[in-house]
Amino acid sequence: MTIHQNLIGGTWTGSNAIENINPSDTSDIVGLYARADAADVQAAIAAAKAAFPAWSRSGILERHAILRKASDEIMARKEELGRLLSREEGKTLAEGIGETIRAGQIFDFFAGECLRLAGETIPSVRPNIGVEITREAVGVVGIITPWNFPIAIPAWKIAPALAYGNTVVFKPAELVPGCAWAIVDILHRAGLPAGVLNLVMGKGSVVGQAMLDSPDVNAMTFTGSTGTGKRVAMASIEHNRKYQLEMGGKNPFVVLDDADLNVAVEASLNSAFFSTGQRCTASSRLIVTEGIHDRFVAALTERMKSVVVDNALKAGTQIGPVVDASQLAQDMDYVEIGKREGAKLVFGGERLNRETEGFYLQPALFTEATNQMRISREEIFGPVASVIRVKDYEEALAVANDTPFGLSSGIATTSLKHATHFKRNAEAGMVMVNLPTAGVDFHVPFGGRKGSSFGPREQGRYAAEFFTTVKTQYTLAG
Numbered sequence: 001m002t003i004h005q006n007l008i009g010g011t012w013t014g015s016n017a018i019e020n021i022n023p024s025d026t027s028d029i030v031g032l033y034a035r036a037d038a039a040d041v042q043a044a045i046a047a048a049k050a051a052f053p054a055w056s057r058s059g060i061l062e063r064h065a066i067l068r069k070a071s072d073e074i075m076a077r078k079e080e081l082g083r084l085l086s087r088e089e090g091k092t093l094a095e096g097i098g099e100t101i102r103a104g105q106i107f108d109f110f111a112g113e114c115l116r117l118a119g120e121t122i123p124s125v126r127p128n129i130g131v132e133i134t135r136e137a138v139g140v141v142g143i144i145t146p147w148n149f150p151i152a153i154p155a156w157k158i159a160p161a162l163a164y165g166n167t168v169v170f171k172p173a174e175l176v177p178g179c180a181w182a183i184v185d186i187l188h189r190a191g192l193p194a195g196v197l198n199l200v201m202g203k204g205s206v207v208g209q210a211m212l213d214s215p216d217v218n219a220m221t222f223t224g225s226t227g228t229g230k231r232v233a234m235a236s237i238e239h240n241r242k243y244q245l246e247m248g249g250k251n252p253f254v255v256l257d258d259a260d261l262n263v264a265v266e267a268s269l270n271s272a273f274f275s276t277g278q279r280c281t282a283s284s285r286l287i288v289t290e291g292i293h294d295r296f297v298a299a300l301t302e303r304m305k306s307v308v309v310d311n312a313l314k315a316g317t318q319i320g321p322v323v324d325a326s327q328l329a330q331d332m333d334y335v336e337i338g339k340r341e342g343a344k345l346v347f348g349g350e351r352l353n354r355e356t357e358g359f360y361l362q363p364a365l366f367t368e369a370t371n372q373m374r375i376s377r378e379e380i381f382g383p384v385a386s387v388i389r390v391k392d393y394e395e396a397l398a399v400a401n402d403t404p405f406g407l408s409s410g411i412a413t414t415s416l417k418h419a420t421h422f423k424r425n426a427e428a429g430m431v432m433v434n435l436p437t438a439g440v441d442f443h444v445p446f447g448g449r450k451g452s453s454f455g456p457r458e459q460g461r462y463a464a465e466f467f468t469t470v471k472t473q474y475t476l477a478g
């Protein structure tokens with residue numbers, strides 16, 4: 001098997017490789033991927049620093065053309081890349097192809113942004129002086145990504161970084177180097193000058209840490225766990241660098257008595273269990289008022305029985321496996337914790353055997369949960385959800401907001417009054433009415449509040465806040 005290497009200063013390099021394993025079939029090796037060490041990371045950062053002066057002054061048409069070309073190739077190869085994604089991460093083929101299309105759309109959007117970057121001209125408070133406000137690239141951007149969106153998250157960090165003239169050192173999650181390698185290869189062949197985009201695959205504690213420890217990384221964008229996010233923050237404060245964090249969620253989905261039962265059940269099923277519950281926007285707390293509670297639980301449980309959990313690449317599969325053995329163990333631990341805490345397991349939670357050896361888990365639903373239980377407070381990051389019974393809308397809103405996190409929040413209701421009040425009062429970065437808490441557009445801001453996020457929003461025009469720095473220029477008119 002050939003080794004997929006790291007890209008450092010425009011050269012593919014590295015011979016120390018590890019296997020990328022398919023979670024739907026552990027006998028299937030997706031490929032061999034190089035592991036960088038700290039010296040490789042330093043070389044990548046030096047290459048990005050050297051490439052910055054020229055790239056940050058490059059013409060906007062050159063950047064536009066490269067990002068457009070990358071978008072076109074991703075779109076043309078969507079079936080193949082979507083398959084690679086499903087094979088290495090375990091989400092279904094439809095989800096894998098959908099995510100690949102989204103990556104292509106993101107590169108297309110930021111190709112357009114290259115041509116739309118504008119500043120402001122403002123009269124000075126002093127006569128005869130002009131003030132211009134411009135945006136400039138920040139410098140070398142470090143990008144650290146998680147395994148759950150192997151192509152979309154790298155795309156939504158790399159595309160704006162390059163569009164606004166930054167150079168990049170990119171470290172993908174160890175479990176999903178395949179999609180990361182593919183988009184770096186695409187961008188490299190699309191014509192990026194050497195050193196503008198560097199790929200360093202490998203362990204977080206080695207590769208990620210070496211990025212955090214470098215004084216030459218000017219900005220760090222991170223998506224992953226709360227614990228690692230804190231390390232990114234501390235190291236960034238130490239080096240006085242800009243940083244942006246997207247971390248966990250414990251997203252609530254409120255179901256009111258007046259909800260359309262079908263809408264409520266389908267949205268809950270989707271948000272709690274699709275993509276194997278491995279989305280930071282997944283809803284794991286279903287907060288249900290007492291008038292609809294029993295009907296909702298009966299309908300959701302019935303619906304869960306018909307969901308097909310199997311090999312991600314198989315036609316008809318609706319939910320793929322959990323990403324790896326340690327995540328599966330963690331999910332199953334939480335099922336035990338929920339039972340011990342006194343919640344009632346009404347469906348699922350057991351390991352499943354399928355034709356191929358993989359990490360299959362039957363989606364689990366608890367009822368009789370309280371918001372104080374660990375299963376209601378800690379992010380599980382798997383197909384495990386609990387129903388919390390509440391008296392009325394006021395209690396539902398209070399429970400929804402009673403969490404250390406604040407990424408996404410949803411409600412199922414036919415009441416305009418409650419929907420409007422909820423949109424205004426949900427303590428979250430994103431609010432959904434009669435829609436799943438997961439599943440967002442690529443051209444509008446993404447991000448949260450409280451323990452979920454830190455720094456400017458990602459995606460859409462708002463991405464400029466993080467990936468540029470503002471300069472205020474004063475000129476005497478003469």
Ligand code: ADP
Pocket residue numbers: 144145146147171172173174202203204205207208209212223224225226227228229231
């Ligand atoms: P999860 O694996 O639960 O998504 P992590 O925070 O462990 O969350 O991983 C997210 C990303 O952070 C991965 O690319 C991982 O390799 C990286 N990472 C893990 N530990 C460190 C660290 N000490 N320094 C920098 N990056 C790290």
